[in-house]
Amino acid sequence: MNAPFLKYTGIAAPLMVDNIDTDQIIPSREMKSVSKTGLSGGLFAGQRYVSGRTVNPDFVLNKAEFKDATILLSGKNFGCGSSREHAVWALKEYGFRAIIAESFGEIFYNNCVRNGILPIQLSNDQITKLGRDVTIDLSSQTVGNFHFDIPEGDKAMLIGGLDPIAMTLSHKADIDQHFARDSQQRPWLY
Amino acid sequence: MNQTLFDKLWDAHRVKSLDGDEDLIAIDRVFLHERTGSVALMSLLEAGRTPRHPEHVFCTMDHIVSTDAGRGADSSRTPDGGVFITATREAAKQAGINLIDVLDAEQGIVHVISPELGIVQPGLALVCPDSHTCSQGALGALAWGIGSTDAEHAIVTGCLRVKKPPQMRIQIDGKLSAGVTAKDLALHIIKTFGAAGARRCAVEYCGEAVNALSVEERLTLCNMAVEFAAFTAIIASDDKTADYLKGKRFSPSEAHWGAATDYWKNLQSDADANYDFVHHIDATAVRPTVTWGTSPAQAAAMTDAVPILDDDNEKALNYMGLSGGERISALKIDGAFIGSCTNARLSDLRAAATVLKGQKVADGVTAICVPGSMSVRRAAEAEGIDRIFKDAGFVWGAAGCAFCFYAGGDTFARGSRVISSTNRNFEGRQGPDVRTHLASPAVVAASAVMGTICAPEDVS
Numbered sequence: 119m120n121a122p123f124l125k126y127t128g129i130a131a132p133l134m135v136d137n138i139d140t141d142q143i144i145p146s147r148e149m150k151s152v153s154k155t156g157l158s159g160g161l162f163a164g165q166r167y168v169s170g171r172t173v174n175p176d177f178v179l180n181k182a183e184f185k186d187a188t189i190l191l192s193g194k195n196f197g198c199g200s201s202r203e204h205a206v207w208a209l210k211e212y213g214f215r216a217i218i219a220e221s222f223g224e225i226f227y228n229n230c231v232r233n234g235i236l237p238i239q240l241s242n243d244q245i246t247k248l249g250r251d252v253t254i255d256l257s258s259q260t261v262g263n264f265h266f267d268i269p270e271g272d273k274a275m276l277i278g279g280l281d282p283i284a285m286t287l288s289h290k291a292d293i294d295q296h297f298a299r300d301s302q303q304r305p306w307l308y
Numbered sequence: 309m310n311q312t313l314f315d316k317l318w319d320a321h322r323v324k325s326l327d328g329d330e331d332l333i334a335i336d337r338v339f340l341h342e343r344t345g346s347v348a349l350m351s352l353l354e355a356g357r358t359p360r361h362p363e364h365v366f367c368t369m370d371h372i373v374s375t376d377a378g379r380g381a382d383s384s385r386t387p388d389g390g391v392f393i394t395a396t397r398e399a400a401k402q403a404g405i406n407l408i409d410v411l412d413a414e415q416g417i418v419h420v421i422s423p424e425l426g427i428v429q430p431g432l433a434l435v436c437p438d439s440h441t442c443s444q445g446a447l448g449a450l451a452w453g454i455g456s457t458d459a460e461h462a463i464v465t466g467c468l469r470v471k472k473p474p475q476m477r478i479q480i481d482g483k484l485s486a487g488v489t490a491k492d493l494a495l496h497i498i499k500t501f502g503a504a505g506a507r508r509c510a511v512e513y514c515g516e517a518v519n520a521l522s523v524e525e526r527l528t529l530c531n532m533a534v535e536f537a538a539f540t541a542i543i544a545s546d547d548k549t550a551d552y553l554k555g556k557r558f559s560p561s562e563a564h565w566g567a568a569t570d571y572w573k574n575l576q577s578d579a580d581a582n583y584d585f586v587h588h589i590d591a592t593a594v595r596p597t598v599t600w601g602t603s604p605a606q607a608a609a610m611t612d613a614v615p616i617l618d619d620d621n622e623k624a625l626n627y628m629g630l631s632g633g634e635r636i637s638a639l640k641i642d643g644a645f646i647g648s649c650t651n652a653r654l655s656d657l658r659a660a661a662t663v664l665k666g667q668k669v670a671d672g673v674t675a676i677c678v679p680g681s682m683s684v685r686r687a688a689e690a691e692g693i694d695r696i697f698k699d700a701g702f703v704w705g706a707a708g709c710a711f712c713f714y715a716g717g718d719t720f721a722r723g724s725r726v727i728s729s730t731n732r733n734f735e736g737r738q739g740p741d742v743r744t745h746l747a748s749p750a751v752v753a754a755s756a757v758m759g760t761i762c763a764p765e766d767v768s
Contacts, residue, residue, distance in 0.1 A: 154347060202343070
């Protein structure tokens with residue numbers, strides 16, 4: 119169960135680089151346990167720390183004005199690369215509620231929605247016009263003065279904080295029917 | 309009829325349309341590995357849920373397992389990573405799914421063993437919490453990468469909630485030249501359209517050059533689709549696909565073979581099918597291709613020069629230790645790696661061995677080969693390919709993914725330049741500050757021998 123996403127205001131940190139991959143969001147060496155938690159310390163580890171855990175003062179999240187950021191701004195293809203959901207779990211544990219980028223890696227986008235983080239796609243021009251304090255209203259699909267698109271299913275899941283597995287299990291009769299029919303048509307798969 | 313192959317597969321798996329824009333899509337097979345699948349399995353067990361079809365769920369150990377030839381059952385390349393292996397093993401047994409454990413004869417990289425064992429077949433829907441699951445569209449299947457939460461969803465419900473992606477046809481006309489591989493074609497396509505060029509699309513590869521590719525080459529081509537942001541890639545099955553699958557452990561039995569292959573024959577796009585995007589690639593224009601930057605799209609023909617440093621590529625060239633203008637074919641290397649789900653099948657190892665036969669790796673070059681599965685490793689050994697690699701000075705490892713990304717532990721030295729048959733050249737991908745150039749196995753082998761990036765014909 120995720121926290122429902124309704125209207126939200128937070129500080130937006132700009133990480134305006136294209137192709138931020140999930141290896142950068144959480145390096146493999148930072149995925150230390152078989153769990154969805156304990157990952158936020160490794161978020162952006164390669165850029166956030168100079169060596170070990172010595173903080174890199176130049177990295178955006180380490181700057182005083184962005185240290186409480188809960189919205190991230192980025193460029194094209196954010197979250198590309200590995201499907202590791204640890205990238206989203208680390209962002210979530212750190213406190214991020216929304217990512218605003220020009221475009222997203224497909225698997226990362228879905229992982230965000232499944233974990234209650236709102237991925238918003240805007241143009242570079244729009245993103246750079248957003249200030250430090252950003253207000254997002256998911257019901258009206260607006261961020262600042264801009265409208266954004268989101269698939270209806272994703273919107274419903276985020277607003278309701280819904281558990282997709284429980285939602286799908288409510289269709290059990292249809293699923294049973296599909297597999298019963300398919301096992302007749304393609305018996306070699308069963 | 310004006311349906312694409314993807315439309316047909318989608319319709320066959322659509323349980324129902326949901327409110328909004330999603331469909332409930334039936335999933336025939338789920339594959340897991342110890343790095344991301346472990347979390348899905350443990351989360352499922354903790355929630356008191358059970359797999360709907362445990363016999364249709366498979367799990368291998370590939371990502372962080374040791375690639376040392378003498379590894380133990382729990383040996384990990386990641387320091388303290390053994391817990392991923394032991395926890396996954398325990399959870400897989402508890403959930404009653406098929407487990408292919410570290411020391412099993414069939415162990416290997418998920419996208420290598422899934423076709424090898426006949427788990428993936430034309431027309432079925434397969435998901436795995438791994439981005440390169442798109443590889444398996446090469447056999448005419450609906451296969452895509454997901455997160456751990458969706459993996460849990462698919463195991464418990466037998467379905468996923470998915471919005472149908474837009475469709476892109478990439479038709480590859482003409483024939484690839486001699487010495488030009490599926491890897492070169494994949495890099496050429498990503499270079500042409502950009503790393504986000506097929507964003508969210510289901511890409512169908514077709515045309516004369518695709519028909520001419522072997523099943524293993526098609527797997528390489530589809531493997532790289534995620535590197536240009538595709539939802540998945542697909543290639544219509546043909547006689548080669550059926551021949552490839554015949555007699556494999558999980559392939560249709562003799563009793564069902566005729567019905568299965570009849571069904572597969574209908575899985576083709578209609579001549580007048582509609583796509584959202586259509587592109588043509590001239591196969592004769594593709595050259596052996598190597599990446600120079602930190603995205604698979606930052607690639608060039610080997611005969612070209614690295615682009616001159618400018619605002620657009622400053623970060624990538626700085627990371628790669630290049631200023632631009634250098635000839636790609638003259639760059640000196642410190643390491644060479646052949647492995648990964650992209651290029652570690654038997655045909656890849658054969659291609660490299662052809663170059664390496666009777667040669668030695670250049671002084672100062674660390675050269676490593678990790679076959680994609682233990683079956684590939686045994687088959688290569690039966691042909692004497694291991695001897696050629698070892699005599700040339702290559703390390704001959706056991707199957708696993710860990711040299712494709714930095715799993716921790718010993719790796720290539722900081723700042724070293726590595727030519728690699730893998731799929732990602734991201735910053736730090738193969739180790740802190742390691743500079744990865746992606747290329748085909750034959751180019752990796754030739755470069756290892758000469759000590760500079762070069763074409764197979766340059767090996768004297």
